[in-house]
Every structure is written in structure tokens, then in C-alpha cells.
Amino acid sequence: MVIAIDPELNQLSKEECERRLETFEGRIARGDKVEPTDWMPQEYRNQLIRLIHVHANSEICGALPEGKWIPHAPSFKRKMALLAKVQDEVGHAQLLYRAAETLGASREQMIEDLISGKSKFSNVFHYPADIWTDVAIIAWLIDGAAIVNQMMMSDGSYGPYSRALKRICYEEAFHLKHGYEMVVTIAQGTKMQREMLQDSLDRWWPPIMMFHGPADKVSKHTSMLVQWGVKLKTNDEQRQQFLRQFVPKMLDLGLKIPDPNLRLDKETGDWLYTEPDWDEFKRVINGGGPVSGDRVATRKLAHEEGRWVREALSAAAANQPIPMPTMTV
Amino acid sequence: MIATMETLNDLDAPTKSAVIDLLYRLADDAIIIGHRGSEWTGFAPILEEDIAFSSMAQDDMGHALTFYQMLHELGEPDPDTNVFGRKLEQWKCASLVSLCSKRDWAKSLVRKYFYDVAESLRLESLAQGSLVPLAQLARKLSSEKKYHLMHGHMWMPRLGQGTDESHQLMQDAVDTLYPHALGMFESTGADDLLDQAGIFLREDELRKRWVAAVDKVLGESSLKINAKASPVYGGRSGKHPDDLATLLDGMQLVYKLDPSAKW
Numbered sequence: 001m002v003i004a005i006d007p008e009l010n011q012l013s014k015e016e017c018e019r020r021l022e023t024f025e026g027r028i029a030r031g032d033k034v035e036p037t038d039w040m041p042q043e044y045r046n047q048l049i050r051l052i053h054v055h056a057n058s059e060i061c062g063a064l065p066e067g068k069w070i071p072h073a074p075s076f077k078r079k080m081a082l083l084a085k086v087q088d089e090v091g092h093a094q095l096l097y098r099a100a101e102t103l104g105a106s107r108e109q110m111i112e113d114l115i116s117g118k119s120k121f122s123n124v125f126h127y128p129a130d131i132w133t134d135v136a137i138i139a140w141l142i143d144g145a146a147i148v149n150q151m152m153m154s155d156g157s158y159g160p161y162s163r164a165l166k167r168i169c170y171e172e173a174f175h176l177k178h179g180y181e182m183v184v185t186i187a188q189g190t191k192m193q194r195e196m197l198q199d200s201l202d203r204w205w206p207p208i209m210m211f212h213g214p215a216d217k218v219s220k221h222t223s224m225l226v227q228w229g230v231k232l233k234t235n236d237e238q239r240q241q242f243l244r245q246f247v248p249k250m251l252d253l254g255l256k257i258p259d260p261n262l263r264l265d266k267e268t269g270d271w272l273y274t275e276p277d278w279d280e281f282k283r284v285i286n287g288g289g290p291v292s293g294d295r296v297a298t299r300k301l302a303h304e305e306g307r308w309v310r311e312a313l314s315a316a317a318a319n320q321p322i323p324m325p326t327m328t329v
Numbered sequence: 330m331i332a333t334m335e336t337l338n339d340l341d342a343p344t345k346s347a348v349i350d351l352l353y354r355l356a357d358d359a360i361i362i363g364h365r366g367s368e369w370t371g372f373a374p375i376l377e378e379d380i381a382f383s384s385m386a387q388d389d390m391g392h393a394l395t396f397y398q399m400l401h402e403l404g405e406p407d408p409d410t411n412v413f414g415r416k417l418e419q420w421k422c423a424s425l426v427s428l429c430s431k432r433d434w435a436k437s438l439v440r441k442y443f444y445d446v447a448e449s450l451r452l453e454s455l456a457q458g459s460l461v462p463l464a465q466l467a468r469k470l471s472s473e474k475k476y477h478l479m480h481g482h483m484w485m486p487r488l489g490q491g492t493d494e495s496h497q498l499m500q501d502a503v504d505t506l507y508p509h510a511l512g513m514f515e516s517t518g519a520d521d522l523l524d525q526a527g528i529f530l531r532e533d534e535l536r537k538r539w540v541a542a543v544d545k546v547l548g549e550s551s552l553k554i555n556a557k558a559s560p561v562y563g564g565r566s567g568k569h570p571d572d573l574a575t576l577l578d579g580m581q582l583v584y585k586l587d588p589s590a591k592w
Contacts, residue, residue: 063371070367074583074592075409076394080387083367087383094376132583132592182592190590306374308498309434312491
């Protein structure tokens with residue numbers, strides 16, 4: 001990944017660095033937003049680029065499992081809604097790549113890093129969407145889990161990322177409605193439909209439980225991100241919020257959650273669950289998931305087959321501004 | 330003097346049949362081009378274009394839906410049954426939209442442009458026509474369609490004149506698709522009735538206007554059309570390329586698991 005070097009940083013005295021860091025942390029403590037031209041510790045910049053890049057990659061790879069089902073959507077309403085939803089996800093990727101650009105990363109390089117397998121994307125998109133009802137579970141539960149994360153991150157300290165996330169959350173709320181309505185419709189459907197839905201949940205539940213990242217006791221990135229106001233809740237706190245919000249609704253719909261240890265601790269109000277398999281999580285996000293290779297290969301193919309278009313656009317822009325032909329109709 | 334028809338009930342039986350024939354052609358073209366457009370969602374050469382193509386595909390599907398709704402008002406099946414339950418030979422779309430262009434951006438772009446020019450001319454003709462509900466609908470749809478045309482007008486010169494490679498790919502796409510585009514104007518038995526009732530222009534007249542518009546823009550984009558090309562007909566009478574059969578198999582896959590189920 002290309003990381004913008006803060007040229008000043010290396011030329012500053014230790015005292016000056018400490019003074020700036022103190023001012024920076026003071027601003028964060030007061031709830032100020034950090035803007036692209038402000039001084040920031042290199043580590044803050046690096047961590048944000050890493051986070052936003054992974055987030056953008058996840059949006060663009062997240063378009064693939066659902067996008068695959070647009071041609072098969074079984075009604076006008078579903079076809080148009082799913083198309084609109086996936087379009088939103090691609091739009092989010094664009095917004096996020098732009099937010100990362102404000103930190104000095106280049107879009108072209110970020111995409112190159114994605115297709116060369118150097119950068120990561122969310123664990124859930126390394127799994128295949130095999131049947132139509134997977135689309136309903138993804139739109140409801142994965143978008144639901146993502147909203148928990150993104151609402152929290154949207155209050156974070158970096159201005160451009162925070163603002164992009166506000167807009168993303170606004171759209172994600174529609175996705176959640178779309179997903180919930182699909183799940184409710186199918187849950188009230190025929191025996192075949194209910195079995196398909198349960199099958200989807202059984203397969204997606206383990207990856208969804210890993211979505212918010214490793215348990216706090218093993219997560220290596222969390223503490224610094226919390227300190228600098230990038231991340232306002234830990235992974236476990238987010239997971240718990242997701243369970244509190246969604247488990248009762250799932251049970252109401254007659255879905256069986258495939259975890260024999262899942263139960264409510266009445267004293268704390270927390271849901272207790274089987275600890276996800278964090279070895280699987282690590283293996284998956286490092287490219288060892290069931291369709292990790294396919295996802296990257298698809299993005300790579302799209303990027304390479306579109307190269308001539310981007311080259312022609314650059315050439316057209318370099319030669320001269322081409323006026324639009326006169327519109328006669 | 331052509332009488333204005335304020336509602337669909339004002340149509341006499343033969344004219345009603347002609348309007349149904351016309352609406353199927355409009356609706357089937359629109360849903361299939363929309364479906365083809367959505368095949369690029371998540372896969373386009375640049376993110377901005379991914380978004381644009383998805384957006385236009387939604388418009389096209391939305392236009393199709395309004396035409397199918399009008400067909401339903403005229404006694405045809407409801408839109409979902411019509412699209413997800415209909416057999417191949419009952420479809421009336423032109424081969425231009427049926428052809429598969431997955432992973433071929435030049436063909437997808439040229440095809441969309443050819444279609445959009447034709448669709449704009451059709452809507453313009455309907456908007457000036459004597460069947461009021463259809464004229465009103467056409468005016469509404471035209472307001473969206475003009476952005477599709479702007480999209481095509483933006484791209485044609487940029488790729489037609491961008492690099493040698495882009496020029497060649499675009500010229501190949503024009504050469505391949507032009508005969509299919511002419512096939513959009515295949516005459517049907519409805520032509521005379523629709524013309525006499527003042528509802529819609531004759532297909533040969535639309536074709537003349539389409540050729541003039543396209544020829545001009547392609548010329549300004551350093552692309553050439555083959556004036557001697559013969560149209561590929563058949564779509565309007567239910568004879569389709571295999572690509573449409575494949576498309577419909579995919580589109581109707583989930584629906585056909587249980588046509589009575591709600592998803």
C-alpha cells in the first residue's frame with residue numbers, strides 16, 4: 001500500500017512531536033474532527049488508510065455475492081431493489097476510496113493491492129451465496145451487523161471518513177428494511193421457502209458471528225484505535241449490540257439459530273455464545289476462504305478487461321476536451 | 330382529423346390489439362436491456378460507470394414495469410407473471426437487446442446507445458400521439474431517457490477517438506450491432522392501425538429518423554456505419570437468438586421453483 005509520508009514528521013524534534021501529539025489528542029478528547037490538512041501522527045494516518053481501504057474493498061467485494069443474484073431475482077420488485085442495493089454498495093466503495101485519497105492513498109494503487117491479494121476485505125464476503133435466500137440473510141443480517149459497526153465509526157475522529165459513513169449509514173438503513181422485508185416474506189412462505197431460509201442462516205451464522213472481528217482479548221488493533229477516537233466500541237461490544245438487536249427478531253420469525261450455547265444472561269442482558277473459530281477467521285481474511293480466490297479473480301478480471309476504457313478516457317482527456325455531439329433526439 | 334382517446338377504454342378491438350402488440354415490443358425491449366445493463370453491476374471498467382449503468386438499468390426496468398402495468402390494464406397478465414412466467418416464443422424484443430454482451434464493454438455501450446436513441450424517438454412519437462394515457466406516460470419516461478442519451482453522447486467520441494484500441498473495439502461493436510439495431514424497426518401488422526389512429530409513427534419512419542441521428546453522432550465520433558447492412562428481423566414475431574433463451578432460463582430460475590410463492 002502507498003502511504004503518504006508526512007514530510008514534517010521526520011524533521012521535528014522529539015519535544016515538538018510530543019507537543020503536537022498532545023494537541024492532537026486534546027482535540028480528539030474534545031470531540032473535534034481531524035481534517036486532511038491537519039497534522040496527525042503517522043500511525044493514525046496508517047491505521048485510517050488500512051481501515052478505510054479494507055472497508056472500501058469490502059463494499060466492492062460485497063457487491064459480488066449479491067450482484068450474482070440480480071439476474072435471478074424472482075419479481076420486478078426484488079430485481080429492482082436488489083439492483084439498487086448493490087449499486088449503493090459500489091457507490092459506497094467509491095465514497096470510501098475517495099476518503100482514503102484524502103490521506104494520500106491512490107485509488108488505482110488500492111485497487112491493485114486488492115487484486116494482487118495484498119489488502120484484505122471483510123470475512124463474510126469470502127463465502128459463497130449459493131441460493132436466493134442467502135440474499136435475504138445477507139441484506140438483513142450482514143447489513144445489520146455492518147450498520148452497528150458503521151454507526152459507531154461514523155462518530156469517529158477523522159472528518160472525511162466520518163462524513164462518508166453518515167451517508168453510507170443512511171443508505172444502509174434502506175438495505176436493512178429491504179432485507180428484513182424479504183426475510184419476513186420468506187419466513188411466512190411455503191415449507192420449501194422456510195427450509196431454504198434456515199439453510200441460508202445455518203451457513204451464514206458462523207461468518208456473521210466473526211464479522212466484528214476477533215474477541216477483544218486477542219484483537220491487536222483495537223486499543224490504539226479507541227484511544228484516537230477512530231473506533232468507539234470494541235469488537236465484542238459491537239457483537240453484543242448486534243445480538244441484542246437481532247436475536248429476538250430472528251427467534252420471533254421462527255428461525256433456529258445454529259448455536260446450542262446461545263442464551264440470554266438475564267442479569268447482564270448480554271447474549272452468551274460459542275466463541276467463534278478465530279483460526280478460521282484468520283485463515284479466511286488472509287485469502288483462505290471458500291471463494292476468496294474467486295472474489296479476487298473476478299475483481300482482477302473486471303479491472304484488467306476495463307483497462308482499455310480507462311486508457312481511452314485518459315487519452316481523450318489529454319488530447320483536448322471533446323465536446324458532446326449535438327443532441328438531435 | 331384524428332380523434333383523441335382519453336382512456337384505454339376508448340380503443341376499439343383492432344386498435345386495442347395493435348396497442349397491445351406495441352406495448353409488448355416496448356416493454357420487452359426495456360426489461361431485457363435493463364437486465365443486460367445489470368450484468369455490469371459490480372463489474373464495470375470504473376466505479377462511476379458501474380453506478381451509472383446500474384442506475385440506467387433501474388430506469389429501463391422501471392419503464393418496462395409501467396408498460397407491463399398498462400398491458401395488465403388491457404387484460405394481459407400481471408407484470409410478474411408476464412415477465413417471469415412467459416415462454417421464449419412469446420417474447421417480442423428485438424435481437425439487439427437479446428444478444429449477450431457480458432464482459433464486452435464496447436458492445437454494451439454501443440448497444441445501449443442504439444437502443445436509447447430508438448427509445449427516445451418512440452417516446453417522442455407516443456408523447457405526440459392520440460392515446461392520452463400512453464402520451465402522458467411517454468412524456469414522463471422521456472424526462473429520464475434524456476440522461477441516458479447524454480451518457481451515450483458522452484461516451485461515443487471518447488472511446489471512438491480515445492486510442493487506436495478503443496476506436497477499433499468500438500468500430501467492431503458498431504459493425505456487429507448495426508444490423509440488429511435496424512431490426513428494432515421490424516414492421517408488424519400493427520403499423521398501419523397505429524399510424525391511422527394517430528397513436529404511433531410507422532416503423533419505417535422511425536427507422537429513418539434513427540439512422541439520421543445515429544449517423545451524425547457516430548460520424549462525430551470517428552465511427553462509421555455500413556449503409557448497406559441488412560436488418561436482422563425476427564424478434565418482433567418471437568424468433569430469438571439462443572442468448573435470449575439463456576437469459577430467460579436465468580431470469581425465471583427462482584420464480585419457477587414455485588410460481589405461487591411470494592419471495
